[in-house]
Amino acid sequence: MTIKGAALRVAVAAGLSGPRRSSHRSSIRVPYWLLSPSLIPLTLIVFVPMAFALYISLTGLNQNSIGDWTHAPFVGLKHYVDGLDPRGPLAPSFYGSIKASVVFSVATTLFTLPIGVGAALLLNGQLRGRTFLRAVMLLPYIIPTFVNGILWRLVFMTSTGIADQILAALHLGSRDTFWLIGPRSLWALIVADVWASWPFIYLMALAALQTIPADVYDAARIDGATPPRIFRRITLPLIAPTLGLGIALSTINHFNNFALPYVMFGPTPPDEVNVLPLNIYVNSFITFNLGLGAAMSVVALVIMLTPAVIYLRAARIGDTD
Amino acid sequence: MAIAARTRLRAVRPRGWWRYGVALAYVTFVLAPFLYMAVVALQSDSGAGSGDLLPTHPQFDNFARIWQTVDLGLYLRNSLIVATSTGAISSLLALGAAYVIARFRFPLRNVFRISLLATQTVPGIMLLLPLFVIYIIIQHSIQVRIVGTYWGLVLTYMTFALPFAIWLLSVYVKSLPVELEEQAIVDGANRFQVIRHVTLPLAIPGIVVTFVFSFLLAWNDILFASVLTSPETKTLGPGLQYYVSESFSIPYWNLLMAASLVVAVPAMILFLVVQRYIVAGLAAGSLKG
Numbered sequence: 001m002t003i004k005g006a007a008l009r010v011a012v013a014a015g016l017s018g019p020r021r022s023s024h025r026s027s028i029r030v031p032y033w034l035l036s037p038s039l040i041p042l043t044l045i046v047f048v049p050m051a052f053a054l055y056i057s058l059t060g061l062n063q064n065s066i067g068d069w070t071h072a073p074f075v076g077l078k079h080y081v082d083g084l085d086p087r088g089p090l091a092p093s094f095y096g097s098i099k100a101s102v103v104f105s106v107a108t109t110l111f112t113l114p115i116g117v118g119a120a121l122l123l124n125g126q127l128r129g130r131t132f133l134r135a136v137m138l139l140p141y142i143i144p145t146f147v148n149g150i151l152w153r154l155v156f157m158t159s160t161g162i163a164d165q166i167l168a169a170l171h172l173g174s175r176d177t178f179w180l181i182g183p184r185s186l187w188a189l190i191v192a193d194v195w196a197s198w199p200f201i202y203l204m205a206l207a208a209l210q211t212i213p214a215d216v217y218d219a220a221r222i223d224g225a226t227p228p229r230i231f232r233r234i235t236l237p238l239i240a241p242t243l244g245l246g247i248a249l250s251t252i253n254h255f256n257n258f259a260l261p262y263v264m265f266g267p268t269p270p271d272e273v274n275v276l277p278l279n280i281y282v283n284s285f286i287t288f289n290l291g292l293g294a295a296m297s298v299v300a301l302v303i304m305l306t307p308a309v310i311y312l313r314a315a316r317i318g319d320t321d
Numbered sequence: 322m323a324i325a326a327r328t329r330l331r332a333v334r335p336r337g338w339w340r341y342g343v344a345l346a347y348v349t350f351v352l353a354p355f356l357y358m359a360v361v362a363l364q365s366d367s368g369a370g371s372g373d374l375l376p377t378h379p380q381f382d383n384f385a386r387i388w389q390t391v392d393l394g395l396y397l398r399n400s401l402i403v404a405t406s407t408g409a410i411s412s413l414l415a416l417g418a419a420y421v422i423a424r425f426r427f428p429l430r431n432v433f434r435i436s437l438l439a440t441q442t443v444p445g446i447m448l449l450l451p452l453f454v455i456y457i458i459i460q461h462s463i464q465v466r467i468v469g470t471y472w473g474l475v476l477t478y479m480t481f482a483l484p485f486a487i488w489l490l491s492v493y494v495k496s497l498p499v500e501l502e503e504q505a506i507v508d509g510a511n512r513f514q515v516i517r518h519v520t521l522p523l524a525i526p527g528i529v530v531t532f533v534f535s536f537l538l539a540w541n542d543i544l545f546a547s548v549l550t551s552p553e554t555k556t557l558g559p560g561l562q563y564y565v566s567e568s569f570s571i572p573y574w575n576l577l578m579a580a581s582l583v584v585a586v587p588a589m590i591l592f593l594v595v596q597r598y599i600v601a602g603l604a605a606g607s608l609k610g
Contacts, residue, residue, distance in 0.1 A: 031421060031512050034420060034421045038415060038417065038418035042484070044476075045448075045477060045479060046440050046448070049448045049451035050443065050447075050451075052454070053447050053450070056450070115350075118343070125340070127344065128341075131596075133348070134596055135592055135596050136351055137351060139352075139585075140351060141537065141592075142540070142585055142588040142592060143581065144541045144584075145543065146543045146561065147561065147577070150574070150578075151354055151358060151578070152354075154357075155354070162374065165374070195354060249441060252442050256444045256445060256446075258446050258544055277446050280446050281446055284450060290450060293450075294447070297446065297447030300444050300447070301442060301443055301444065301447065305439065305442055311438075312438065
C-alpha cells in the first residue's frame with residue numbers, strides 16, 4: 001500500500017497535474033561536497049577515458065607504438081576519413097557493421113516491446129500467483145550474457161541443436177538448417193537477445209502501469225469505454241514517458257552489446273551479425289589498429305546519441321527544471 | 322453504496338481464464354531455455370552437444386564436479402563481493418549527488434544531468450583500453466595496485482552504474498515531500514543528518530532499484546572482468562568461460578550449464594526478495610525522466 005502511495009505521489013510531483021512545486025531553494029548554499037564523491041570518480045573513469053579515446057582516434061596507435069603511446073604519430077582525422085569514405089577499402093566492413101548494428105538493435109527492441117508490455121499488462125491485473133509470476137519473468141535477466149550466448153549457440157547448432165530438431169520434427173525445415181553461419185545468423189542473434197532482455201521493457205512498463213490510479217479505469221468503464229479504447233486512450237499515453245526511456249535505453253544496450261555476438265559467433269562472425277562492437281574489438285585487440293578502433297567507437301557513440309536525443313526531446317528534459 | 326456494489330460485482334465475475342493461458346505461455350517462454358540448460362547439465366562429457374534431449378544416464382554428479390574442476394566457490398565469492406560493493410557504493414554515492422540535483426539549482430546543472438544520460442550511450446568497448454592505460458599510469462605514479470583488485474573492478478563498473486543511479490534517484494528524491502527536510506533543519510539537523518535520517522529512509526525503494534541494476538551490471542559483465550581481474554579476483558564471467566576455453570580438448574557444455582544454473586540461484590534469491598521494491602522505484606525514476 002505504501003508503495004502504491006509513493007508511486008501516486010510521484011505521479012503528482014512529476015507534474016502530471018497541478019502547479020509545479022517549488023523545490024529549488026537557491027538562497028541556501030549548494031552542498032557541493034555531496035556531489036564530489038560522484039563527480040570525482042565519474043571524471044576519472046568516464047570523462048577522462050572518453051577524452052583519451054577521442055585522442056587515440058586521432059593517432060596511429062598500434063601494437064608497435066602501444067609501449068610508448070605518448071609518441072604515437074598524430075594522424076588527425078585520417079581514421080575517420082578512411083572509415084567513412086564510401087569508396088575506401090574499409091567502407092564495406094564499416095558500413096556493413098553500422099547497418100548490422102542498426103538492424104539488430106531496432107529489430108530486437110521492436111520484438112521485446114509487445115512481449116514486455118503484454119507481460120506487464122497481464123501481471124498488473126489480478127491473477128492468482130502474481131507475486132511468483134512477477135519474479136519468474138525476471139529470470140532471463142539474471143543469466144550472465146556469456147552463458148546466454150553459449151546456451152543459444154547450443155540451441156542453434158546445425159542438426160544437433162534443439163532448433164533444428166524441432167524444425168525437422170514439425171516438418172517445417174531441414175535438420176541441416178544453418179543458423180550460426182549465413183543470413184539466418186541475424187535471426188539467431190535476435191532470438192537470443194530478445195529472450196534475455198525483454199524483462200527490462202516488462203519492468204519499465206509494469207512500473208509505469210502501477211502509477212495509474214485504479215479510479216481512472218473505473219471512470220472510463222462507467223463511460224462505456226471498451227478495453228482496446230481504454231488501452232489506446234488512457235493506458236498508452238500514461239505509460240508513454242516511462243516506456244520511452246525504456247525503448248531508448250534498450251536500443252542503446254542492444255547496439256552496444258558486445259558479449260552476446262562475440263560468444264555466439266566469435267571474432268570472425270557472418271556479415272549479418274558483424275555488429276559494430278565486434279568490428280571495433282577486432283580492429284582494436286586482434287589487428288591492434290587501436291586508432292581506427294577508437295575512431296569507430298566515436299562514430300558508434302554519435303549514432304547512439306540519436307535515440308538519446310529523441311528521448312530527451314520527447315520528454316522535454318532540461319527545458320524547465 | 323454504489324462503489325461497494327460495483328466492487329462486489331467485479332469480485333464475483335469470473336476472471337478471464339484466458340489470462341491463465343497467456344500466463345502459461347509466458348512461463349513456458351521463460352522456462353524452456355532453463356529446461357534445456359538442465360538437460361545439457363545432466364549429460365555426460367561426450368554426450369553434451371550431441372543433441373540428445375533425454376540423457377540415458379543423467380550425470381547428477383556434474384553438479385558436484387563443477388566445484389572441483391574450476392574454483393567455482395572462489396569465483397562466486399568474488400562476484401558476490403564485487404557486485405554487492407558496486408551496488409552499495411554506487412547507490413550511496415549517487416544518493417548524495419541525486420539529492421543536490423533534486424533540491425538545488427546550480428550552474429551547469431542541466432549539462433550535468435544530460436551528460437549522465439549521454440554516458441549510458443558510451444560503448445563499453447570504447448572505454449576498455451583508455452581505462453586500462455589510465456589505471457596503469459596511476460599504478461606507476463602513486464604505487465597503488467588497481468588492476469587485479471576488487472576495488473579496481475568496482476570502480477570500473479561504477480562508470481555505468483553511477484550515472485544511472487544518480488539519474489533515477491534524483492527523480493525519486495524530487496518526488497519526496499520537502500517539508501520533512503525543512504522540519505529537520507528547523508530542528509537543528511545539518512545537511513548530512515537530513516539525508517541520513519530523512520531522505521535515505523524515504524528513498525529506500527529507489528535505492529533498492531539502483532542497487533539491483535548496479536549489482537546485475539557487475540554480475541553479468543565479462544568484457545572488463547576478463548582484462549581487470551587476477552587469478553585471485555577472477556569473477557564468474559571469465560571464470561565460467563574456462564569450461565569452453567582452449568585449455569580442454571573438448572568444451573564442457575554440461576559443466577558450464579550446471580555451473581550457470583547453480584550460480585543463478587543467489588541472484589534469483591535477491592530478485593525474489595526485492596522485486597516488490599523494484600517496480601515501485603523504477604516508476605519514480607522514469608516518469609519525469
